[in-house]
Amino acid sequence: MAVRSIAEAAPPTPWSRNLAEPTIDPSAFLHSFSNIIGDVKIGANVIVAPGTSIRADEGTPFYIGENTNLQDGVVVHGLEKGRVIGDDRQEYSVWIGKNNCITHMALIHGPCYVGDNCFIGFRSTVFNARVGAGCIVMMHALIQDVEIPPGKYVPSGAVITNQQQADRLPDVQADDKEFAHHVVGINQALRAGYLCAADSKCIRTIRDELTNSYTSTSIEVEVFERSDEVSSNSLGAETVEQVRYLLQQGYHIGTEHVDQRRFRTGSWTSCKPIEARSLGEAIAALETCLRDHSGEYVRLFGIDPKGKRRVLENIIQRPDGVVQASSSFKAPAYSSSNGSYNGNGNGSGYSNGSNRLSSETIDQIRQLLAGGYKIGTEHVDERRFRTGSWQTCTPIESSSAGDVVAALEDCMENHQGEYVRLIGIDPKAKRRILESIIQRPNGPVSTSSSSKSGGTTTSFASASTTATASSNKLSSEAVEQLQQLLAGGFKISAEHVDQRRFRTCSWASCGQIQAHSIREAIAALEGYINEYEGEYVRLIGIDPKAKRRVLELIVQRP
Numbered sequence: 001m002a003v004r005s006i007a008e009a010a011p012p013t014p015w016s017r018n019l020a021e022p023t024i025d026p027s028a029f030l031h032s033f034s035n036i037i038g039d040v041k042i043g044a045n046v047i048v049a050p051g052t053s054i055r056a057d058e059g060t061p062f063y064i065g066e067n068t069n070l071q072d073g074v075v076v077h078g079l080e081k082g083r084v085i086g087d088d089r090q091e092y093s094v095w096i097g098k099n100n101c102i103t104h105m106a107l108i109h110g111p112c113y114v115g116d117n118c119f120i121g122f123r124s125t126v127f128n129a130r131v132g133a134g135c136i137v138m139m140h141a142l143i144q145d146v147e148i149p150p151g152k153y154v155p156s157g158a159v160i161t162n163q164q165q166a167d168r169l170p171d172v173q174a175d176d177k178e179f180a181h182h183v184v185g186i187n188q189a190l191r192a193g194y195l196c197a198a199d200s201k202c203i204r205t206i207r208d209e210l211t212n213s214y215t216s217t218s219i220e221v222e223v224f225e226r227s228d229e230v231s232s233n234s235l236g237a238e239t240v241e242q243v244r245y246l247l248q249q250g251y252h253i254g255t256e257h258v259d260q261r262r263f264r265t266g267s268w269t270s271c272k273p274i275e276a277r278s279l280g281e282a283i284a285a286l287e288t289c290l291r292d293h294s295g296e297y298v299r300l301f302g303i304d305p306k307g308k309r310r311v312l313e314n315i316i317q318r319p320d321g322v323v324q325a326s327s328s329f330k331a332p333a334y335s336s337s338n339g340s341y342n343g344n345g346n347g348s349g350y351s352n353g354s355n356r357l358s359s360e361t362i363d364q365i366r367q368l369l370a371g372g373y374k375i376g377t378e379h380v381d382e383r384r385f386r387t388g389s390w391q392t393c394t395p396i397e398s399s400s401a402g403d404v405v406a407a408l409e410d411c412m413e414n415h416q417g418e419y420v421r422l423i424g425i426d427p428k429a430k431r432r433i434l435e436s437i438i439q440r441p442n443g444p445v446s447t448s449s450s451s452k453s454g455g456t457t458t459s460f461a462s463a464s465t466t467a468t469a470s471s472n473k474l475s476s477e478a479v480e481q482l483q484q485l486l487a488g489g490f491k492i493s494a495e496h497v498d499q500r501r502f503r504t505c506s507w508a509s510c511g512q513i514q515a516h517s518i519r520e521a522i523a524a525l526e527g528y529i530n531e532y533e534g535e536y537v538r539l540i541g542i543d544p545k546a547k548r549r550v551l552e553l554i555v556q557r558p
Contacts (some may be wrong), residue, residue: 009037010057015080020060029191040064043098043428047191049074059093059110067248068100069187076102078110084130086113097133101183106320115150120179124154130398137175156389157546170383178311185312198238237285239300239316243282251311252303253282257293260319268299323486356409361422361438367403367422373433374406375425379415382441385484390421412439431505435553436475474524478539478555482521490550491542492521496532507538529556 006024007030020039030036036048037384038056043066048054052074056062059078063086070076078093086095093110099117102108107125115133120126128247131143132150139156151170153176160166196202196214235243243367246253253276256268273288276282302312320550325329368375378390393411396404412420424434474482485492494510501507510528515521529537535558541551 005539007036008038010060013057015058016060018116020056022054025066029194031194038062043068045188045191046070047187047194053077056093061092062094062096063092063108064096065098065100067098067184067188068096068102068431069184069191071104071106071187072103073105074102075106076114082111082128084113086109099184101180101187103119103183117177117180118175119183119499121156134172134177136180155384173381173383174309175381181311181337185242185245188245189238192237192241200393207293220480235283235316236289238543239286239314240279240283242300242302242312243286244279246312247276247279247282250305252305253285254301255286255289255298256301257289257296260501263297270297284512286316293317295319344375352410356412357438361408362401362405364422364424364434364436365408366401367399369399369404372427374425374427376425377408377411377420378423379411379418379420381418385419393420402550409440415439417441429505432552433502433554434557439483440477440480473529474522474555478525478553479518479522481539481541481551481553482525485541485551486515489544491544493540493542494525494528494537494555495540496535496537498529499534500534507536510537524554532556534558 006026009019009021010016012019020037022036022040022042023032024036024040024042025040025044025046027044028043030048030054031050033050034048034052036042036054039061040054040056040063041061042048042064045067047063047069049070049072051072052070054064054070054076055063056078058080059082062076062078064070064076076094076096077187083091083093084095084451086092087097092113094108094112095104096108097116097118100114101119102114103120103122103124105123106120107123108114109129110119111128112126113130114120114126115135116129117134119136120131121137121139121141123139124137124143126137126143128145129143130147131137131150132152134151135148135154136146136152137143137154138158141154141156141158141160143154143160143166146163146166148154148160148166148169149188151172152166152173154160154169156554160169161338182473196206203556243253253274255271255274257271258268262268266505271292272285274282274285276285286300296317297315298317299313299315301310301314303309303313342419365375368437375396377393377396379393380390393414394407396405396407398404408420409423416441419437420439421435421437423432427430468523482492492513492515494513495507496510497505497507510532513521513524515524525537525539535556537556538552538554542548543550
């Protein structure tokens with residue numbers, strides 16, 4: 001098979017005949033299916049994923065700072081004319097700082113400057129623009145001909161083409177920063193994994209350990225630090241990379257342990273504090289905790305000393321001796337992988353109720369599981385609630401009502417002060433069949449349920465304490481969301497479907513609701529519920545500017 005170089009000199013052109021070649025730090029990883037052409041400087045610990053094109057054949061030069069990751073399908077290119085000033089005060093066609101995440105299919109087109117610690121979301125485009133340090137640009141956004149001030153948040157689908165729009169952008173929140181740090185950490189672990197895969201010694205060691213794992217309860221993985229060799233008999237390569245990343249970012253490191261009985265109640269106990277100045281010292285302290293608490297769960301966590309909050313929780317030992325390699329930041333797309341709380345203290349069915357969930361929600365969970373449906377959870381803060389930008393909690397794989405309730409309560413606990421909703425999913429049709437809010441920013445949803453006769457849906461008897469109107473047929477959550485939609489200037493409509501067509505998702509429109517007050521909206525929605533008794537009815541919220549739905553909420557089931 002022919003092998004070609006992934007790093008090539010710039011071709012001779014009418015505007016340049018210098019044949020400049022890329023300068024690549026030895027610690028960087030460039031996948032063989034990526035292309036780097038021309039005067040491109042790539043810093044330490046950079047990862048360039050498959051399908052990425054970094055082409056300095058027109059605009060030049062390019063700079064990509066340390067710890068930055070360019071994910072699959074990213075394109076970096078520049079126009080012949082136009083330059084930006086990099087942090088070293090030199091001229092560049094494209095400057096991408098350190099600790100950046102340029103995610104799948106994003107386009108960075110010079111002249112362009114991206115500061116340190118930025119996140120550029122899937123398929124977003126940055127052209128002839130400056131993005132300040134610490135900015136979060138979500139998916140499918142366009143940034144052109146503007147300067148984004150440092151620390152700003154650009155929502156998905158935003159089109160920012162004048163400076164007034166850029167200056168009005170909201171600030172990045174703490175959870176957004178943690179999410180970006182998490183993605184950097186994950187990609188650093190991928191970089192280490194790819195480099196190991198290309199190292200025959202590293203792969204041979206792992207293969208030998210995999211062979212021995214059939215008779216051994218633990219896996220020993222040898223890990224190499226950039227400057228010197230660091231090995232661990234108890235920790236996986238990814239865990240060592242995570243420790244290295246936490247230390248590089250200035251975070252503190254801690255450990256906790258818990259036995260199997262207390263694991264379900266989340267009663268973790270701290271190990272000896274880690275006052276490590278080097279990676280080797282930190283690994284030694286972690287291994288000491290693992291040995292001292294053999295047969296128990298042990299987890300690693302990172303602490304932001306400025307924000308005084310955790311940025312990482314990762315179980316690194318389980319009672320069976322298996323070390324977990326996966327991790328999760330406490331961020332909107334990722335939640336803690338620690339043990340789930342179960343009200344009755346065991347892994348069986350949930351029989352003793354819940355301290356956080358209403359009896360109706362628990363009944364819904366039982367009905368969904370009995371019907372063979374899957375259950376998920378999502379959360380969103382108040383700022384993003386109006387745009388419907390929900391984030392998923394940890395996937396729920398269990399079919400036990402007790403485990404599901406525990407997972408829901410864990411999500412609620414991890415995202416206090418936010419909206420949390422329960423999702424019912426038909427695995428065959430791959431469609432949602434239920435969306436029910438179970439927590440609002442002022443606490444868990446507290447409802448009393450009543451079963452209506454005539455086959456109509458179960459509804460709540462009382463409205464939210466913040467609602468200005470009540471309903472005998474709508475839940476307090478539905479009333480509150482109606483208020484939110486009206487206050488946000490969104491359009492409201494409803495849809496209905498019978499049980500036969502429900503599985504094919506063949507919803508029919510009830511018509512748009514022309515309401516000037518919450519009472520008019522409630523009356524119109526209740527009218528549709530009465531008209532289509534015995535069918536599913538759902539509330540629809542529509543953003544008239546973006547012409548997209550921001551809410552789909554089932555308010556009646558057969």
